[in-house]
Each structure stands twice: as C-alpha cells, then as structure tokens.
Amino acid sequence: MMRKIWNFITSILLILYILVVALLFLPQAAGLKPMYVLSGSMEPTYHVGSLIYIKPGNADKLEVSRPVTYTMGNSDVVVTHRVIKIDKEKRMFYTKGDANLSEDSGATSFDHIIGYPLLSIPYLGYVAAFASKTAGKIILVTGLAILLIMSYLFDFLTKRGGKSEKN
Template sequence: MRTQEMTESELTLPANLSDTRTDPVAASGAATVDRGRRGNPLLTIGRILAYAAIAVIIAFLLFLTVGPLVLPYKALVVYSGSMEPTIPVGSVVILTPVQATDVKVNDVITFQRPDNKAELVTHRVIAIESGPQGKAFVTKGDANNSADAWRVPAVGSGWRYQANVPYVGYLLAWLQSPLGRILFLVVPAAALGLLTLYELWAPRRTQRSS
C-alpha cells in the first residue's frame, strides 16, 4: 500500500466549499419564518372547525328552507303543545307526501283544519270512519284528552309526519327577524376574519421577537 504526504497546496479546498459558512442565527430565523408561514396548528384547526360548523349550519338551514321547494318533503314549525311529548313546542317537523288511501291508524298527519283552512294541524289518526260522504280520519293530539271535533276527509293526498328536530323552530323564527339575519351573517364572518388576521399577524410578531 502506497502512502503519500499531502502538501499544503493539495489540502486547499475549492473556493465554493471553503467560503461556505453556517450561521446559527440565520438558520434559526429561517426556521422561525418557515414555521410562521405554515401557521399555528391550533389556529388552523380552529379555522377548519369554524368553516365546518358554518357549513353544517348553512346546509341544515337550506335543508329546512330551500329543500322543500325542490324535493318532496315539507318542514313546518310547531307552535302549540297538542302533540307533546311526541313533538315538543318549537320543533320543526319533517313531512313527506302520502295518499289518503295509504294513511293508517296511529299515523301522524298534517292537514288543513276543516273549520279554518288557513291553519295547518298536525295530529294523530286514531280511527277511520265511513259515512255518507265517504271515509274520514278521526284525529287527536297526543296531549289532548279527547278527539278533535272535526273529521278530515280521507281523499286526495296530504302530508305524513316522519321526524322532528326539537326546538329548532325557535331558531328559525329568530333568523327570520332582522337582527337574527344580521347576526347570522356578521358573527361567523367576523370570527373567520379575526382568525385569519391573527394567523397572518402572529408569524410576523414571532419573527420580530427572534
């Protein structure tokens, strides 16, 4: 094995390597800026959750308000307690179309009150009677002690109860007020704006302090 003593000239590094320096302070600053650009993970998660919450609320409100205009179901707010505890006051009931011939005893249906066509009533069918004018539904509210005085003609089509969302009716009624509409739009937008501004400002503050 041959060995050879290296002279000083042979140990000289190339210019591009010999001039290379590592500055700990600069490296630390670059890392801080890089972390700042990525943003605070907690703020990012918070913003994602805020977006998700707003999206869910908007989708739910669209389901209750716009959906019935294009899909075969209806959403109505319950203002009285005649069907408690099955349907609490302030609930939103989800109804689907039904033919009168398909309605059975114990179904809950929504119909125009026979003595006041402007009022919709959601009550349970407790019997089906046959009379000179054909079949008719005998209805009753679960919280009432006696059946309704009227009879609902069992003809054509109507609406059958499927489910309810408790107390959401209060929210819908509030959102229909001017203050409710303003707050529904302004509060989420302001919250997202503050999160975005803080996320942009926090990295700069960290960079200056370093």
C-alpha cells in the first residue's frame, strides 16, 4: 500500500514538473516569445509575475484598444500597453497602461513593435525569471534528478533478499 501511495505522489510531482517546464519552453517552438510582467501598469489584464506569450507581429495588426508589446525609444526596455490612438500617416501609435491614469508620454514608432500578447499565465513569470538565471537552471535540472531518484527510491529501499516486497 505504501508503494502505491509513494508512486502516486512521485508521479504527480513529476507530472507537475513536466507541465511547468513545458509551459516555459514549448510555446517558443510555436514561435511565441515568453516575457514576464514586472510592473502593475496593465493590472488587472496582466498581473505582476504573470508569464505572457507574445506572438510576433507588426503594424498590420495594430488596432485601437488592443494590447501591444514594443520597445521604448532606442532602448532595450520592453513594454506591453494598450493602444489608445494610431497615427498612420506618421507611422506612430500612442499607448496607456490599463492601471495608469494617464497615457504614456510620447508616441511610439511602428518599427518598435515586437508583437501582441496571446496568452497570460499568472505567477509563472516568477518561475521563468528564476529559471533564466544560472542558479535556476541548476535547480531545475537537480529537481528533475531528485524526482527521478525519488520515483525509484521506494523500490530500492524495500528490496529484501533480492526480491522486492509485495504490496
């Protein structure tokens, strides 16, 4: 009976581990770019700590009221805010965070568009941020090794005289 409980627990932990890792890495194979939410400017649409998947796109998909992910000016700072106005002649758009009282200062060029949020998973951004660091990668690999060892540990410990204990 203990073996069944142990196998059930380790199986559930392994499934959860695989699910989290799949959510972190598989969407990239579909061309989506994962990004984690660092500020509350888009609350309640995108919560701090969420992982959002960005579908690459350009100005062809730009619409008023649609969230867009873009770089700010000539920096590497990436922002996801809602489009509030589009100036097609100047190829510029204006944005505002859902939680912000005023619109963002200045317009953004169409050339700065990275894409459009497709999916958001709350709290997974914290895991993604951690996993992107060296220590996080080490812990992910070590965690998998521990789970695999745990799944065989009960059988190893209950062997008696060359035969495993019957349940």
